[in-house]
Amino acid sequence: MVVATPRRLTLDDILVVDADVHVHETPDELAPYMDPEWRPAMENLRQVARRYLDMPGFGPNNAPRLPGTSLPSPRGGRVEIVWTAEQMRRELDEFSIDVGVIFPDHFLKLAALPNAAYATAITRAYHRWLKEKWLHAGNDLYATIMAIPQDPEESVREIERWADDERFVGIYLPTHQVYPIWGHRKYDPIYEVAQRHDLPVLLHAVSGIASGFPYNVEQFYTSITAHTVSHVFAMMSNLMSIMETGVPVRYPNLRIGFIEAGLTWVPFLRMRLDKEYNENRHQWPHFDDRPSRWIRKFYFGTQPVEEPENRQDLVDIIRIYDGEDTTVFATDWPHHDFDHPRAVFDLPVSNQVKRKLLGTNAMKLMPRIKVPAKYR
Amino acid sequence: MAEYVVARADELKPGDRKLVAVGRIQVVLFRVGDAYHALPNICPHQFGPICEGKITGAIMANADTGWEPGWFHDGEVLVCPWHGLEFRITTGQCLAYPNVRLRQYPVIVDGDDVKIAL
Known part of the structure; x- marks a missing residue:
């Protein structure tokens, strides 16, 4: 008699949703999608040095750092850019990733641009470009x-413009140099429209630094220091x-996500805040x-x-914040x-929890994502 | 359950309180308006002498207030002097935690005596 042994679960057996992949928007790419009055701005940017995620007028870093003075990584020069939807699909396939949710590259620093009309113009062009160049039928990429x-009011108009397009599955809130930060009541219209359309808001951190925020990070001179704490401080x-x-x-049905700051800060903040609440409930009477x-x-x-070192520690952290x-x-x-x-799949948790962490939780956060054909 | 005389009926004016020891238990008798309330003198947070705290109102905000802070329960809120946890004297309810409530001892007005039952 032949007895079938149950095969071990692999990444290929489960739905994997990647909640954060990056496309590379450039002035050249966006120029054809700009409103005519702003198209010359993309031409002007030809005169600006194209430094990776550090481009004045497009993805400004604004940090007091001198390009060229940091030590190059010994790992060498992998090009960290995805240029096309086909390239993205191919590279995600190599990682057994079924679904990718798109965020920008340079526009991680959108909030650092002082001109609201210009920020609005490039945002409008960026969305048109995403729709035409990235969100192709059946490629399981979403944005x-x-x-x-x-300009929150203009932002609401732009969100409304795309809210009925089911390939847009959330609203990205830039955090780099955002002023004021995202609790300010001026942003209420964005939360209102997000809740109304059942779109989650997703705060995305980046390690670009500036004097003042995230606090004191501008004093570090190696990227390991800034990169360890800046995303976490911002979040x-x-x-x-x-x-x-x-x-x-105030928006009880709004789903809120925090992207690119890891997990271990969450238990700290929860416990510390609950402790403070004992003394200060009256300051947060809501x-x-x-x-x-x-x-x-x-x-x-x-x-x-x-x-x-002990992977169980991370599982314990997730349990502690009910994650x-x-x-x-x-x-x-x-x-x-x-x-x-594999960094998540290999955690010492049950197969059911692996499925949640790698896919089904993201489907709950972004329910517009369709289950890929392979799993239907 | 035994009853203990803890005050005379004319002793406490509205807003007053009186700390009494019944055996090893410290109880505080409050008068809020014309009603009496008796609570244990121990905060469930870190066991502070809660009944020595300020009697005041509380800032609250909810959907009914349009999430704007308002002043509620004036003269009915007890604030622990140690860390500031707030409780409704009339119900024992902690304002910070729905599942935390101070024990309330029954108060009986019997002629000239105010008694509590333990």
């Missing part, structure tokens, strides 16, 4: 609508700001229970996923610190 913090500040003005109680009750409903992207149903896998592909899905 996020970019919010324009410089902590924005999460606290959102809590301070009661966004999660909460009628410990604040972590609302943080528990937030979603957190895994990347850059912590890799403790089994709210943690979503992300690669950050093609950026230098991308995570392969």
Whole structure:
């Protein structure tokens, strides 16, 4: 008698949703999609040095750092750019990733652009470009609508323009140099429109630094220092700001996600905040229970996923912040610190939890994503 | 359950309170308006002497207030002097946590005596 042995679960057996992949928008790419009055701005940018994610007028870093003075990585020169939807599809396939959710490259720094009309113009062009160049039938790529913090009213109009397109599955909130941070009441219209269209808002961190925010990071002179803390500081500040003005109680059906800050900061912030709440409930009178009750409903992207010596430690961290149903896998592909899905798949958890972390939690966060044909 | 005389009926004016020891238990008798309330003198947070705290109102905000802060329960809120946890004297309910409530001892007005039952 032949007895079939159950095959071990592999990445190919489960739905893998990548909550964070990056396309490379450039002035040349966007020029044809600009409104005519702003098209010359893309021509002007030809005179600006094309530094990677550090381009004045397009993806400004604004940090007091001198290009060329940092030590090159010994790992050599992989080109960390995805130029086309076909390239993205091919590279995600190599990682057994079924679905990718698109964020920008240079526009991670959108909020640092002072001119609101210009920020609006490039946002409009970016969305048209995404729709035409990236969201092709059957490629299982989806995109996020970019919010324009410089002009929330205009941002709402732009969100409305794309909200009925089912390939846009969330609203991306830039955090780099955003001022004021995302709890400010001026952003209420963005939260209102997001909730109305059942679109999650996804805050995305980046390690670009500037004097003042994230705090003190401008004093570091190696990227390991800044990169360790800057994403986390930005997320902590924005999460606290959102809590301070009661966004999660005022918009109870709004789903909120925090992308690219890892996971281990979440238990700290929850416990510390709950402790403060004992003394200071009167300052946050919109909460009628410990604040972590609302943080528990937030979603957190895994990347850059912590890799403790004992992998169980990370599982414990996820348990401590009640994250089994709210943690979503992300690669950050093609950026230098991308995570392969194995970094999460290999955690010592049940197959059911692997499926949640790698796919089904993201489907809950972004329910517009269709189950790919392979799994139907 | 035994009853203990803890005050005379004319002793407390509205807004007053009185700390009494019944055996090893410290209880505080409050008068809010014409009603009496008796609560244990121990905060469930870190066991502070809660009944020595300020009697005041509380800032609250909810959908009914359009999420704008308002002043509620004036004269009915007890604030722990140690860390500031707030409780409704009339119900024992903690304002910060729906599942935290101070024990309320029954108060009986019997002629000239105010008694509590333990």
